[in-house]
Amino acid sequence: MSVLNRTQRPATFPVALGTLLTGTIFVAACTGVVGAPGPAGNGLTAGSVAGGGAAGASGSNAGSGASQSGAEAAACTGQPSPGPAPLRRLTQSEYNSTVRDLLGDTTQPASSFPPDQQIGDFTNTAVALTVPPLLAQAYQTAAEQLAGTAVSNMAALVACDPVQTGEDACAQQFVQTFGKRAFRRPLTADEQSGLVALYHANRSGADFTNGVRSVVEAVLQSAPFLYRVEFGDATGVVATSTPPVVPLTAYEMASRLSYFLWDSMPDDALLTAADAGQLTTADQIAAQVGRMLADAKAKPAVEQFYGQWLTLDDVASIAKDPTTYPEFTPTLQAAMRAETLAFVDWVMWQSDGRLSTLLTSPTSFVNAELAAVYGVAGVTGAALQQVQLDPAQRSGLLTQLSLMTLLGKPDRSSPVLRGKFVRERLLCQTIAPPPANIVITPPPIKPGVTTREMFSMHSQVEPCKSCHALMDPIGFGFENYDGVGKWRAVDEGQPVDASGTLSSTDVDGLFDGAVGLAAKLAQSREVSDCMVTEWFRYAFGRGETAADGCSLDSMRRAFAASNLDVRALLVAVTETDAFRYRPEVTP
């Protein structure tokens, strides 16, 4: 049995890492060699996953850069190699933040839109973000509400006075200034005249306000607002790259930076810098990145990554059996999600930002309801407060109630879900499928056996064994946590055995409980590489492709050089070819 590794790594890694996976060839990221995935017969082949070569294939989700092992060829050839750059529609959270910054409207209208559709680990994958009729209608409703609110305070919305300036001149000015902020670049002459014509059409027979209102409604439903449109700077084309690539324009770079680091539109400083053409050199961009990371808007933006990566929004709706877990209430669910986000915020902005801290710190943030489940004394009220959890029981993200709840069944724990999560989201590995055409008939279970005993059969009996041997022995390490994350020393009347085994990783071996597991994972190069890969996927709204080897390699090096400080990884994203360039658009 083998696993398919989804994160390539350079051959410069310690030799010990090369022993991880049978049949998987690791390659230097900068020599242009492609790693072949698992051996023939494991059910996965390079061709079966439509690698980066399929990017751009019409009608294929592979345009997202469906990339798996082997797709990511290494190519630091000296020519920029940015990978694909599909058109990105604003996500729900981007929409909410954008209208907050554009109009000062904090009603978060996108929260009631139909959910962003998901391909891959994140809900911001570009090719999945289509606009079905239900969403078009939601855009209309939101635009009408937002515009209605905005025109109720014309003095705040329109800088000029239509009486003093004259209505037509004032409308012209409004279209120009509002349009530029909404489109995140100056309007073209056609856009300017089109919106002014719209204003006149709706002014006619009504009033100035009605004309302005129509402009706001139209802008909020138009393509340059809803999509992050990029064509690049054709004067900088690198024709020797294949395909030819272009650097982003200063305005496009302003949007890339703001949506990555702030989850929102560029602020005035970014637009002003773009006006002056000062978002093109590495130094200019680095200066903005430093400023932006120090801004409060970086916090909710980074929360977006963790929230999506850990599927934290699902905590609110996950179903548990009320007789098994009577403590599982809507307020506890909300607090679980808030706890993990507070912990992430603390690691990123108050502590050291390091991956090991995310994975091993016993610090957390609890209110009375959470404290009761954790068994922490002395916490009252609904507000979260910083506490030290028992370091023998709790260690970083993985042992928090939110994760254990998400990775638990309605009435029990789930070694399978927990092991699978570690494999997929922390190690970026894919569990190979069982052989074709087998009939899986799980062995009978006896009442009264522990969860561990029940699942142990999985890893002893073929054909279950082939897959479950990769999941369950990791998941068993979490057996001290029930289906909502509460510590337990006893399961079904027997002492919990939370010993586990890691295999097919660079930190193979036995471990004791999730605390022991987390300590091992924090030492794993595969885990830190996976963090890089996941941030790449999130930052670019797509999977990695053959063309991204150099970008990923530079991120890995920067991350390693910072002692795995995730903040340094964010900076590194903005320095990659993938961030600075895009393929020339060939309609």
Place this chain on the structure above:
Amino acid sequence: MTARFDRRALLGAGAAMAATSLLPRRARGADGGAPPTRLVIMFTANGTIYNQWLPQGTGSSFTLSPILAPLAPFQSKLLVLDGINVLSAANGPGDDHMKGMGHMLTGIELLPGTTQGGAGTPAGFAGGISVDQRIAADIGGQTRFPSLEFGVMVQSSDVWSRMIYSGANQPLPPMEDPMKAFSRIFTGSQLNPAALTALLARRKSVLDYAQGSLASLAPRVSSDDRVRLQQHADSIRQIESQLLAQTSACSAPTVTAIDLTNNANYPAVGKVQMDILAAALACGQTRVASLQWSHSVSDVPMSWINVTSGHHTLSHKPDTDTVSQGQLVQINTWYAQQFAYLLAKLDSVAEGSGTLLDNCMVVWVNELSKGNVHSHKPLPVVIAGGCGGALKTGRVVSFSSAQPHNNLLVTLADLMGTNITTFGNPAYCTGPLSLA
């Protein structure tokens, strides 16, 4: 909070007549002829217990199974299909649940992508249009909504959770909030005629501008991006026609706000969604609708029937685990009760010489056959309603050789008047079934 809608609020925009119509009301075809036929798809997850699902007997002489027993009042209006095989699911990316869900109504492989399932190669969304949308493409223009998609606590938006597609990589999300569904379909404008006229004029000019912005961008982007912009433009076109159409005076159900995150509300949400769906059909708002309970791999614990384990968890238990098997029968029987509720609702509306149900084709499907082996054959399919007399109901149809489910899909299309000879990936489609 509870919101009750005054029935007068249901009057269409600008309509001034008194709200006198009550269910049941009679609908007629546009020219006063035969009432229109309608298609309704209902989905439930994780397969069934086939030997407790399949009725005993064949043809018109059969005894309903334990799972289908709640359908007894409609036995003469049922077609139970035995021997449908989702042949396509042997191929393409995705795990068995993903494939089952994505192929179910499209009959075509999933696109390659980056969603990793429990097994199989990673996948994107489905690679083609679903049959209901293919039908809606032909007849959707006759009604205010080409189709209406309802969901019951679907709560996720990935390939496991989408069954309706307007095209490759174009999943259509269901309406999950009954209040919003109600408002979209039934709530007319409260504006006076002059204000309404002004609003509609502004809306038209605004949407024209939005369309223009998409049209000017589309030629300048890559072909992949252009497909998405085209769908966006199509979507705006659809809401344009909706806002211009007037909701006819028509009776609608009472809808109250429900917490959509509380699992205990699952039955109540389902019920009100069925109420709205039935009323939308009765009121001629659409001819194509679907109802999706949860999603494939649904792990809903049905505490209200004393089943504490999650549905998907139970569906993995071995055949020899009689307790779990019994609970799976309970779960599927509960879903049959919900199906019966929907049928009863439709059957309560007099229409033409019969009932609304007689003019419907209500199809209950699943993404799997048997949960613990993730099989795709035989697919449990129940069709209810006469489709305006086109279906010969009151039968169990056992196919002597397994039929690719593409054959079923093309049959549904044909019965709804879409004149096509193949559907989905033609490699799996050998021709329509004879259900008449």
